[in-house]
Amino acid sequence: MNLPLHPILVLLIFPGGLFLIASGLVYQWADRKLVARFQNRIGPRFIQPLADTIKLLAKEEIMPEGVHKGLFITLPIIALAAALTAGLYVPLFGFQPASSFRGDLILALYALSVLTLAMGLAGANTISSFSLVGATRTLTQLFSYEAPFLLSLLGPAIAAGTWQISEINTYAGQNLWLMIAQPIGFVVAMVGLMGKLELPPFDAPEAETEIVAGAMTEYSGRGYALFRLGKDVELVIGLTLVSAFYLGGLGNPLEFVIKTLALLLVLALLQTAFARLRIDQTVGLWWRAGALLAIIQLIAIVLGRNLGSIF
Amino acid sequence: MTTDTNKFVIPIGPQHPALKEPANFEFWVDGEIVTGASVRLGYVHRGIEKGAEARTWTQNLYLMERICGICSHVHATAYTLGVEKLAGVAAPPRANAIRQLMGELERIHSHMLWLGVAAHEGGFDSLFMYSWRDRETVMDLLEKISGNKVHYSANLLGGVKFDITPELAAEIHKGLDFLEERNKFYLKVITTDETFIGRTRGIGTMTTEKAEFLGAIGPTARASGIARDIRVDAPYLIYDQFPVKVMTHTSGDLHGRFIVRINETFESIRVIREILDHLPGGELTTRVPRRIPAGEAVSRVEAPRGELLYFVASNGSEKPERVKVRTPSLCNWSTVLSLAIGLKLADMPMLLSGIDPCFSCNDRSVGLKSANQDPQIWSWEKLRQYGIEYYR
Numbered sequence: 013m014n015l016p017l018h019p020i021l022v023l024l025i026f027p028g029g030l031f032l033i034a035s036g037l038v039y040q041w042a043d044r045k046l047v048a049r050f051q052n053r054i055g056p057r058f059i060q061p062l063a064d065t066i067k068l069l070a071k072e073e074i075m076p077e078g079v080h081k082g083l084f085i086t087l088p089i090i091a092l093a094a095a096l097t098a099g100l101y102v103p104l105f106g107f108q109p110a111s112s113f114r115g116d117l118i119l120a121l122y123a124l125s126v127l128t129l130a131m132g133l134a135g136a137n138t139i140s141s142f143s144l145v146g147a148t149r150t151l152t153q154l155f156s157y158e159a160p161f162l163l164s165l166l167g168p169a170i171a172a173g174t175w176q177i178s179e180i181n182t183y184a185g186q187n188l189w190l191m192i193a194q195p196i197g198f199v200v201a202m203v204g205l206m207g208k209l210e211l212p213p214f215d216a217p218e219a220e221t222e223i224v225a226g227a228m229t230e231y232s233g234r235g236y237a238l239f240r241l242g243k244d245v246e247l248v249i250g251l252t253l254v255s256a257f258y259l260g261g262l263g264n265p266l267e268f269v270i271k272t273l274a275l276l277l278v279l280a281l282l283q284t285a286f287a288r289l290r291i292d293q294t295v296g297l298w299w300r301a302g303a304l305l306a307i308i309q310l311i312a313i314v315l316g317r318n319l320g321s322i323f
Numbered sequence: 324m325t326t327d328t329n330k331f332v333i334p335i336g337p338q339h340p341a342l343k344e345p346a347n348f349e350f351w352v353d354g355e356i357v358t359g360a361s362v363r364l365g366y367v368h369r370g371i372e373k374g375a376e377a378r379t380w381t382q383n384l385y386l387m388e389r390i391c392g393i394c395s396h397v398h399a400t401a402y403t404l405g406v407e408k409l410a411g412v413a414a415p416p417r418a419n420a421i422r423q424l425m426g427e428l429e430r431i432h433s434h435m436l437w438l439g440v441a442a443h444e445g446g447f448d449s450l451f452m453y454s455w456r457d458r459e460t461v462m463d464l465l466e467k468i469s470g471n472k473v474h475y476s477a478n479l480l481g482g483v484k485f486d487i488t489p490e491l492a493a494e495i496h497k498g499l500d501f502l503e504e505r506n507k508f509y510l511k512v513i514t515t516d517e518t519f520i521g522r523t524r525g526i527g528t529m530t531t532e533k534a535e536f537l538g539a540i541g542p543t544a545r546a547s548g549i550a551r552d553i554r555v556d557a558p559y560l561i562y563d564q565f566p567v568k569v570m571t572h573t574s575g576d577l578h579g580r581f582i583v584r585i586n587e588t589f590e591s592i593r594v595i596r597e598i599l600d601h602l603p604g605g606e607l608t609t610r611v612p613r614r615i616p617a618g619e620a621v622s623r624v625e626a627p628r629g630e631l632l633y634f635v636a637s638n639g640s641e642k643p644e645r646v647k648v649r650t651p652s653l654c655n656w657s658t659v660l661s662l663a664i665g666l667k668l669a670d671m672p673m674l675l676s677g678i679d680p681c682f683s684c685n686d687r688s689v690g691l692k693s694a695n696q697d698p699q700i701w702s703w704e705k706l707r708q709y710g711i712e713y714y715r
Contacts, residue, residue, distance in 0.1 A: 051452040141333050145352070145668065212446060213518055221341035221444045221672040223333070286518040288446020290669040291355065293521055 022110040028099045035105075036244030037061040039276065043247065046280035061244070065237050073233030078139035087137070088231070088238035091130035095245040098123035102252045103181045103261075106268040115175045121162060124208065124249065127242050128154050134239070135227025146226025149217040149291045153207060156298040157214070161204030163306035167197035168257040170313050177256070185261030196309040198258045200302055205250045206279060207298070209243065213286035214294055251275050330359070333668060337366050341444060341672040344682035348675065352668050360663040362656055367683040375646040380406055380615055381480060383643065388474050390648060391684045393436060396422075396429045397626045399478040402646070404559060405622035405635035406480055409615050416561060416603040418482040423560040424598050425468065425477050426624075427591040428495075431502060432461045433627035434584045434591075437679045438509060441581070444672035445522045450512060457505045464498045467491060482608030492599045499592050506592075510585045513578070523578040527662040527674045530575055537657045541629020542587065543678045545571045546579035553625040565597050577677050584679075614641055626651055628679050650684040 022028055040061045048055025075084060100110045101120040109116070128150060135147025168190050169175050172183035184190055191198045207214040218226035228239060255271040256262045262271065289297065330351040337345040345366035351359035371390055375383045387402040388395040400422055407414060414422070435458040442450035462472045469475035469485050477483050487495075513519055529539065534547035544551055552569045554562045570586040572579035617639035624631050629651030636645040655678035663674060701709070 051449050052456055053452055141331060144331075145333065145355075148354075212448070215446065216669060219446060219669065221446070222669055224340055284449045286447070287442070287450075287516065287522050288669075289518060290522065290667055292667065 022100075027104040027107055028096060028110060032096060032099045032104060032245055032248060033241055036241060036248050037065065039247050039251070039272075040244045042273065042276055043280055043283075046277060047283050050280060050284040065241065068232075068237035068240070069234055071233040073235060074230075076138055076140065076230045079137050079230070083133065083137050084235070087130045087134040088235040088242070091127045091134075091242040092238045092245070094123045094126035094130065095242040095249065098249050099245060101177055102249055103178060103256050104248070104252055104268075106262045106264040106266070109178050112176060112178045117165065117169055117175045117177050117180070120177060120249070120253070121165065124246055125154065125158060127246055128208070130242075131227050131239060134231065134235075135229075138230040140230050142223040142225070142229040143227055145223050146217055146229065149223075150210075150227050152291055153210070153214065153217055153294060156295040157204050157207030157302070160200050160298055160302035160306045161208060163303070163310055164197045164200035164204055165253065165257060167194045167306075167309050167313050170310070170317070177253075181256045181261045183261075184257055184259075185263055189258070189260040191258040191260075194258070194309055194313065196305050196312075198254075200306045200309070201254050201258060202275075202278065202282075203302065205254055206282060207294070208250060209247055211279065212283045213289045215288055216291040216294055219288060248272075251279075335671065335675075341675070342682075343440070346680075346682045348671075350663065350668060350671055355667045355669065357663050357666050357668055357671065360660045362660060364656075364682065365686050368686040369683070372646055372648065375643055377642065379641045380613075380643065383646065384478060384480065385474075385476060387646070387648075388476060388478075391650070391681055392473055393433050393681065394429060394626045394628070394631075394684075395474045396425050396477060397624055397631060398648075399476070400426060400560070401622050401624045401626075401631050401633040402635065403478045403480060404624065405620045405633045406615060407611065408620040408622060409618050409635060409637050410480075410611050411616070412481055412609055412611050414482050415606045415609055417486075417605045418607050419560045420565075420598050420603050421483045421485065421487060421607075422478065423562065423565065424487065424595055425465070425475060425483075426560070427595050427598075428461055428465055428468075429475075430591045430627045431588050432458055432465070433679075434588045435461065435502075435506075437584060437627075437676070438581070441673060441676045441679075442519075444676045445519070447519060447522075450509070450519075454505075454509060457502065460498050460501055464495055467494060479608055481611035482606070484607075486607060487599070487602060492602070495599060496596065499595060503589065503592050506585055506588050510582070513581050513585070520578065522670075522673065523581060524574075524576060526577045526670050527666065527677060528574070528576040529658060529662060533661075534575070534658070537661060538654050539658045540654045541626070541651050541679075542580060542583045543629065543655050543658060545569065546583045547575040548573045551630075553623050553630050557623060559622070559624055561603075565594050565601075567591075567594050577673055580677050614639060615643075628652055628681060629654065650681065652678065652680045652682070653685040655680070 025031060041056060041058055045055040075081065098120045101112065101116040103109055132147045132150040132154065135143040135150060168180050168184060171190065171194070172180045174180060210217050218228065223229070228236060231239065251272040252262065255275050259271045259275065262268045333350045333352055335348040335350065336342050337347050347363040349361045350357050371386060375386055378386060384399055384402065388399040390398045435454050439451040439454040439458070442454065465475055466472045468487065468491060469477050477485055529547045531548045534544050534549055539547065540551065548571050550569045550571050554567050555569050558566070567590050570583050570590055572583045615637040617637050619634070619636045622633045631651055632649040634645070634647035635643055638644040659675055659678060663671060666674065
């Protein structure tokens with residue numbers, strides 16, 4: 013489905029910008045509510061994420077001692093901007109991406125990584141020991157899940173023969189669901205998404221019982237609100253990408269809602285099922301199992317394509 | 324422990340999400356590896372021992388119960404046993420049976436609380452939520468017996484307040500069936516869940532010799548293979564008629580401590596059932612004089628965390644001369660500090676909670692910095708004035 017809208021509107025209001033942020037808050041609520049119900053809790057009310065954001069935006073922002081002031085203020089903005097930029101290249105709400113060119117898959121993924129990188133830098137910018145340990149863990153985790161996650165998204169790209177998100181989306185919509193055709197890639201992508209979003213059990217970078225809030229410990233008020241919004245946007249974009257690639261593409265808004273929520277349900281279930289992994293266990297898991305599985309999947313795809321063309 | 328200022332220190336506490344009570348731990352880390360640890364306690368010193376000297380023997384019963392919010396009954400029991408020893412009276416068997424029953428119910432509630440807290444420290448929030456939900460069952464049972472969920476006030480000097488009626492016994496049986504089934508499930512979870520085993524097996528392993536050397540007690544020691552339990556070694560109440568088996572484990576690591584505590588829960592359930600089926604008849608109370616004869620007595624009981632020791636001294640008046648309490652958490656701190664070295668920072672919260680610490684229980688005394696000439700003796704007036712000045 014194509015949107016007859018001016019690019020500025022697309023960027024700022026719909027489907028990017030404000031609407032994307034609003035849906036980020038809704039998905040955050042859905043995630044929290046699902047996890048709470050799985051854990052036999054009541055969970056937050058629908059309005060809670062919005063209320064939290066408004067409260068944080070209205071709060072005084074405390075500038076801790078020993079930080080670089082410019083970085084402290086700009087890093088949250090860069091993080092949110094990077095996440096919103098990534099939103100331009102993915103088929104949000106089932107519409108065609110607002111912007112598209114050959115190879116935008118790489119750009120979208122790296123825009124999402126910029127968010128994580130900004131969080132790591134924000135932690136490293138302070139002198140708080142919790143933040144420093146959190147920053148180290150955030151960046152360590154970034155280097156561990158990034159390769160397998162990228163490889164798992166390259167599977168559909170190779171199958172579709174293009175690195176353009178919109179074309180992969182169309183390809184996925186016309187063919188057998190890639191979740192069935194490339195099951196290993198799907199599993200790696202799901203778990204990679206959890207690592208990217210720092211959801212339990214991969215929440216060592218923000219393990220509250222060890223390092224309070226990790227890299228975010230020194231942030232309060234506006235900066236913290238922007239980082240959180242960036243994370244929420246990342247959640248929506250990540251769900252969009254994986255469901256567009258592996259769940260048969262996103263053709264219209266209804267399909268988008270059903271597929272992403274189904275994926276979120278699985279994510280929430282996985283979040284509740286395990287104890288938190290230590291950072292060394294996370295890295296070990298990714299490089300020993302994740303990367304290996306993704307490479308096996310890639311080899312299988314390449315072999316399948318080449319053998320298919322021979323016969 | 325050295326105090327090298329170049330070390331990278333991770334402070335845990337006095338205010339930290341991992342701690343539910345205030346205490347200060349400093350872990351020196353090299354990357355993620357812990358190279359040193361220190362502890363500073365005493366944030367919740369409440370002057371209870373001193374307060375006990377100003378109250379009558381009976382009033383103290385309620386004060387002692389408030390030393391701990393989790394094992395309140397066992398504190399009152401230890402105190403009562405000490406006073407009864409001094410007074411030379413023995414509570415009737417039915418009273419002792421009910422005391423023991425309450426104590427074992429309390430152990431179940433304490434161990435399930437600990438299971439949840441320890442799981443939460445390891446980031447396993449589902450287990451935390453489920454075990455605390457099921458723990459409500461045993462708290463409801465305690466409420467049905469005594470009318471209270473936390474401070475039951477079941478003990479009297481020379482007996483107990485509450486009787487166990489047959490209807491109540493049936494309800495307890497029903498609750499125990501549910502708890503046994505749930506705990507079997509938890510045992511299955513902690514022995515089969517891969518991520519949980521990855522966080523607990525081989526972490527903080529303490530050999531039997533080391534546990535002996537560091538003076539570990541309670542489930543922490545029993546997980547290292549030391550079969551030491553006051554309920555068996557020096558039976559009090561009617562533990563000689565309804566004995567418990569000492570649950571030990573040989574691994575000595577965090578995983579062993581989980582298994583020991585869950586097995587102890589099963590053992591408690593078994594003993595409670597036995598007591599309910601063979602509850603001795605007779606009176607609930609006997610008479611205890613208002614003035615306790617002069618003398619000294621030591622009473623030892625097995626609290627959920629280990630051996631709890633009370634020293635009670637009387638000068639023959641209506642009030643105790645001295646009450647000294649040594650809680651089990653105090654004995655286990657050294658195990659945390661010595662096991663921490665070489666582990667990962669991520670293991671610290673679980674290692675800390677592995678001994679089931681209770682900070683407010685063990686904070687006994689504190690040296691006050693003198694703001695006037697007399698460093699040692701502070702009169703009530705001076706202390707009051709100091710407090711007013713301090714918070715002005």
